Amino acid sequence: MRILIMEDDVSAAEAIIKGLADAGHEATHAPDGEAGLEAARGGGFDVLVVDRMMPKVDGLTAVSSLRREGDSTPVLFLSALGEIDDRVTGLKAGGDDYLVKPFAFAELIARVEALCRRKDTGGQATLLKVGDLELDLIARTVHRAGVEIDLQPREFQLLEFLMRHAGRSVTRTMLLEKVWEYHFDPQTNVIDVHISRLRSKIDKGFDRPMLQTVRGAGYRLDA
Amino acid sequence: MRLPDLVRTTSFRLTLLSLALFAAAAAAFLFYIYIATAGEVTQRADEEVGREISSLETVYARAGQSGVNQALIERTFGERPFFYLLMDAAAKPISGNIAATPVEPATSEARSSFRVTETDPDGAIRRRAAWGRQVRLPKGELLFVGVDIAEGQGYVLRIIRATWGAGVLVLILGLAAGLLVSRNVSRSLLGLKRAVAAVEAGDLHARAPVRGVGDEYDELATGMNAMLDRVERLMGGLRHAGDAIAHDLRSPLTRLRSRLEAALIEVDNGRADPTESLIQALEDTDGVLKTFNAVLAISRLQAAGQVPNPQLFDPAELCSGLAELYGPLCEDKGLAFSAEFSKGLQVRGDRDFAGQAMANLLDNAIKYTPPGGAVMLRVRRRSSGEVECSVTDTGPGVPFEDRVRIVQRFIRLENSRTQPGTGLGLSLVQAVAEAHGGRLDIDDGPGLVQEGATQGAGPGLRTALVFPEPAAA
Numbered sequence: 001m002r003i004l005i006m007e008d009d010v011s012a013a014e015a016i017i018k019g020l021a022d023a024g025h026e027a028t029h030a031p032d033g034e035a036g037l038e039a040a041r042g043g044g045f046d047v048l049v050v051d052r053m054m055p056k057v058d059g060l061t062a063v064s065s066l067r068r069e070g071d072s073t074p075v076l077f078l079s080a081l082g083e084i085d086d087r088v089t090g091l092k093a094g095g096d097d098y099l100v101k102p103f104a105f106a107e108l109i110a111r112v113e114a115l116c117r118r119k120d121t122g123g124q125a126t127l128l129k130v131g132d133l134e135l136d137l138i139a140r141t142v143h144r145a146g147v148e149i150d151l152q153p154r155e156f157q158l159l160e161f162l163m164r165h166a167g168r169s170v171t172r173t174m175l176l177e178k179v180w181e182y183h184f185d186p187q188t189n190v191i192d193v194h195i196s197r198l199r200s201k202i203d204k205g206f207d208r209p210m211l212q213t214v215r216g217a218g219y220r221l222d223a
Numbered sequence: 224m225r226l227p228d229l230v231r232t233t234s235f236r237l238t239l240l241s242l243a244l245f246a247a248a249a250a251a252f253l254f255y256i257y258i259a260t261a262g263e264v265t266q267r268a269d270e271e272v273g274r275e276i277s278s279l280e281t282v283y284a285r286a287g288q289s290g291v292n293q294a295l296i297e298r299t300f301g302e303r304p305f306f307y308l309l310m311d312a313a314a315k316p317i318s319g320n321i322a323a324t325p326v327e328p329a330t331s332e333a334r335s336s337f338r339v340t341e342t343d344p345d346g347a348i349r350r351r352a353a354w355g356r357q358v359r360l361p362k363g364e365l366l367f368v369g370v371d372i373a374e375g376q377g378y379v380l381r382i383i384r385a386t387w388g389a390g391v392l393v394l395i396l397g398l399a400a401g402l403l404v405s406r407n408v409s410r411s412l413l414g415l416k417r418a419v420a421a422v423e424a425g426d427l428h429a430r431a432p433v434r435g436v437g438d439e440y441d442e443l444a445t446g447m448n449a450m451l452d453r454v455e456r457l458m459g460g461l462r463h464a465g466d467a468i469a470h471d472l473r474s475p476l477t478r479l480r481s482r483l484e485a486a487l488i489e490v491d492n493g494r495a496d497p498t499e500s501l502i503q504a505l506e507d508t509d510g511v512l513k514t515f516n517a518v519l520a521i522s523r524l525q526a527a528g529q530v531p532n533p534q535l536f537d538p539a540e541l542c543s544g545l546a547e548l549y550g551p552l553c554e555d556k557g558l559a560f561s562a563e564f565s566k567g568l569q570v571r572g573d574r575d576f577a578g579q580a581m582a583n584l585l586d587n588a589i590k591y592t593p594p595g596g597a598v599m600l601r602v603r604r605r606s607s608g609e610v611e612c613s614v615t616d617t618g619p620g621v622p623f624e625d626r627v628r629i630v631q632r633f634i635r636l637e638n639s640r641t642q643p644g645t646g647l648g649l650s651l652v653q654a655v656a657e658a659h660g661g662r663l664d665i666d667d668g669p670g671l672v673q674e675g676a677t678q679g680a681g682p683g684l685r686t687a688l689v690f691p692e693p694a695a696a
Contacts, residue, residue, distance in 0.1 A: 088532075102512060154547060180548055184579035185513065187586035187648070193551045216502075 001046040001116050003027045006036030006062065007078065008054045016049065019105050020112070033057025040066055045073055047115045049108075052079040052090065060093045067094035074115035078103075087183065106171060106217030113168045130166040131210060131223035133202065135159060144202055154179070155198050162211070162221040171218035195219055234408045238401025242394055249390045257383060264375035268354040269334065275305050275368045276358055283360050291366070292318050306339065306355060306369035314365055324367045326357045333357055337369065352376050411440040415447065427455045461526055471518045471647075472511065479507045517647040520579075524654040530573035533659075535693060538612050539564035539602045541578055546600050549585045557594030564602045570610050570690040572659040577612075577688070580655040583648040584614040584686045591684075592618035608692035609661070615668050619681035626665045652688060661690045 003025050007013040010031065017027040028045075030036035034056040040048055048066075052059040063075050077090040080101045087098045097111050128135040132145040140156060142149045151159065157179050162170065172191040176182050195211065203209040212220045282294045288309070295307045299320050308319035314329035316322070323329075325337035335357070338350045355369025414432040421429030430451060431444035486500030524530070546562040553560035570577070581600075588598045596617040604610055621629055630653045649663070656663045668683015 104509075180544065182544070182548070182578055182582075183575045184582060185516070186548070186582050188552065188589070190548050190552050193555055194548075197551060216505075 001025045001113075002044055003047045003049060003112060004030060004036065004039055004045040005049045006030045006033065006040075006054060006059065007049070007051040008032055009051070016108065019109060023109050023113075025112070033059065033062045037062050037065065040071065040073065041069070043071075047112050048073050048075045049112065050075055050077055050095070052077055052086070060089065063094045076108075076111055076115055104171070104216070106169060106214070107173060110169045110171050110174060110217060114165055114170065114174065128160065128163045130163050130221060133163070133210060135163055142202070144206060149201050151198070151201060155194070155201065158194060158198055159202065162219065166221045166223060169214045169217040169220045174218070228409075232405040232409055235401050235405035238397060238404065242397040242401070245397070246390065246394060249386070249393075253383060253386050253390075256386070257379065260379045260382065261376070264372055264379060265336070265354055267375070268370045268372045269356065271370050272305070272354065272356045272368050275370075276356060276366065279366060279368065280358075280360070283366075288317070288360075288362070288364055291360075291364075295319060306353060306367075306371075308365075308367040310365040310367070312363035312365070317364070319367070321367075321369070324357060324365070325355065325369075326367065330365065331357070332359055336372075339369075339371070411438075415440070415444055418444075418447065418451075422451060427451065427458060457526065468515070468518050468522060472515060475507075475511045475514050479504065479511055482507055514647065517651055520576075521647065521651050521654040524576070524658040528658065529660075530576055530655075530658045533571050533573060535569045535571050536574045536577075538568055538570050538577070538610055538690070539566060541574060542581060542600055542602050542612055545578065545581055545585060549582075549589065549600075553589055553598050556589060558589065558592055559597040560599075561597070562600040565604055568602065568604055568610050569693050570659070571693045572690065576655045576658070577690075580652040580688050581612055581614070583652050584688065587648060587686070588614045588616035588618065588684070592616040596683075605689075610690045610692070611664075611687045612690075613664075613685055613687035615683065615685045617668055617683040620668055620684045621665065629665070630663065649686075652686075656688050656690075659690055661688065663687070664689055 003020055005013050005016055005020075005027055007016065007029070008031055010029075013029045013031075017029060020027040028039060030039045033054045036048075036050070036054070037057060039045075040062075048063075050059040050063055054062075057065075059077060059079075063077075066073070066075075074096045075094060076097045076099060077095040078099055078101055079086055079090065090098045096115055099108060099111060126137045128137065134143045135156075136142075137160070142151055142156065142159060158175065161175065161179050172189065175191050175195075176186060195213075199209070199211045203211055210222055212222055214220050279291055279294060282290045286293070291309055295309060295318055298305065299307065304320065306319075306321045308321050308324055309317045310324065310329075311317055312330070314324060321339070326333045326335045334355070336352065336354050339353050341349050341351055351371055351373035353369045354372050355367055357365060357367040360366055411434075414434075418429045418431035430448045433441050433444045433448070435441065483500070483504050486495065486497075486503065489495035490497045490500060543562065543564055546560070550560045550562075585598070585600065592598060598617075599615045601613045601615070602610070603613075630649045653663045664685075664687040666685040666687075668681075668685050670682055
């Protein structure tokens, strides 16, 4: 995937590019908003990673102008600000996700990949399939290898999110933000408890576990 | 205030401007009067002269040149004599009471203003303004008749002089009034200027004097003082936040550094795996960041004194989500979890901050309550109208004398040191409560209910985030 990094801190940008390259992505760097806008207008990027504060044109303005021009490339805002209304302003300006600095690398890559994926699947499928696992969004039912699995509503949402991002790592924070819609630090790894309950339902009794724990990152659902 | 300074003030400049406008208007008025009256004097003189000429022309028609001659001699001794000059066709004087015609060229028929010299009875020579007209009589002679207009012109001059005098007087008075007004304004502004200069020089305590007259200067001074109060408060908050962050981060950073150093020595000696040390360091760094974020959140809330974008939200909705999130964790730990929410309540505030605060309270309860105990989450309206979100546990509780201390930053009671945590959880809850105009209540729990439990059992603890009634907030 091709990713554009708009970031004025060159060493931070280099680290991001290297990390993304290790994960198999091709990243381009723009050192300020103006250069970033120009590169983004050239097109061909799957995700834009945009720092909020940049010289010449700041991140919010840059993304707003891209959105006005009809560019809908997914945008991940990076910010050192991190107040609650900063996140809201970022999303209002046309951002798709928001990450506060400093962040764990796994978090950035997981979020960038989640945004790419979203672009891929744009359409509204009513039946999600990963390996022998099937999730019916209309009937609200889950089957694995033909066996119906009974899930709580939240477990269903959790599984749906994992299936939509199958094969990629999702972090605990992402799950808390996207499944529970909470934007605060839960102090303990409450998410782990929910994951282990879900795991016991979808993996127990089957020879091959699908829900993997990724060390230092989070979880991944494999086919 | 010295005069040159006074001259630079806005009020003085405004005075000057209005004076200039007045002077221009007066000059225009004066010019108009001059044109009107001066023209009037000349026109009257011309009419008089015209009548005299027609009368003489009648005489000429009846009695010819000699008749006119005779008439001139008679009329020269009249009440207010005209100036006469009868000339032949070549403008050579025949008779009259002036020596030569003032008309140029002398043989033309024309009107002319001129001056006559006159000797007073006391011997002084005066030149007086006059106006005259020259006509050619039917047989070719030239007749000039003029009249003295000095009196009329003198009248006009007197009016003009008087107006000038009045104008100058007005200018002088205006200038004086301008200086006076500017001095008063400058005096009224002096206090404000001093306060501004003092603040600029770094003294944030400086305030402008309010004279108590209630005029616009007092209003300005009061407004400025209120502004300075707020600035000072904010600056104090920021300074305090900065100090707190520096203080709060020093110890975890010191810990991280010594741990890294120890790890390096171990690795150097070949006794440890660098990967493990790196992972450990990463976890430590995450801990520092967590502390940093908590300290920053507390400081910002304390400095602002309120949450950023207060909105109405349903606390029961927020807490039922938390119950669903934390319930399984309780069960896994062998704790009975229950929740009870009153419906239809609303509080004004920030949902995320309130959620963080409640998460901290739940986390504490789950951490410190031994297995076999119970945790209860409850949202209800107090009879006072306040809305309370409380977490009750059956854990060891906190002795009464320690309850103030546990809210302070980094205070961790003896039995809590083994548990993970930043030591900022309750401080943040307190800051969130205060930013919502509410408070954090800490009470005993339900009492010793855990029969048979030996370790960690106690009176339990009840912590509550209390929001004021939304209308009153």
